Amino acid sequence: QYGDVMQANIMRDKATGRPRGFGFVLFSDPSVVDRVLQDTQTIDGRTVEAKRAMSREEQNSTRASNNNGGRSIGAGGNFRTKKIFVGGLPPTLTDEGFRQYFENYGHVNDVVIM
Numbered sequence: 001q002y003g004d005v006m007q008a009n010i011m012r013d014k015a016t017g018r019p020r021g022f023g024f025v026l027f028s029d030p031s032v033v034d035r036v037l038q039d040t041q042t043i044d045g046r047t048v049e050a051k052r053a054m055s056r057e058e059q060n061s062t063r064a065s066n067n068n069g070g071r072s073i074g075a076g077g078n079f080r081t082k083k084i085f086v087g088g089l090p091p092t093l094t095d096e097g098f099r100q101y102f103e104n105y106g107h108v109n110d111v112v113i114m
Contacts, residue, residue, distance in 0.1 A: 002036055002105040004028040008098050009112045022087040030082045043101050044090045053083035
């Protein structure tokens with residue numbers, strides 16, 4: 001068990017409402033993020049990619065320093081962050097399924113559809 005989850009969001013296409021295949025999880029304690037990232041996360045039989053979430057400002061700074069223009073959400077960034085990026089989610093995953101998965105690691109306060 002990692003600790004309390006403050007919020008879990010599955011990102012959705014604004015036009016269709018369909019899941020975009022990624023989401024974010026916000027923990028109450030930033031120290032648990034490293035433990036989460038060290039473990040393999042498997043949701044609905046699919047191994048998903050978990051990375052430290054970065055603000056847009058951090059992403060822009062990383063892009064500028066890398067000069068590759070690619071999107072970067074990665075292991076670098078703010079080590080005090082409480083949020084992780086979860087990519088490669090199964091398209092069939094529901095908000096309730098996302099909540100249930102992360103409830104294995106602690107109480108989930110909120111799930112938001114975005």
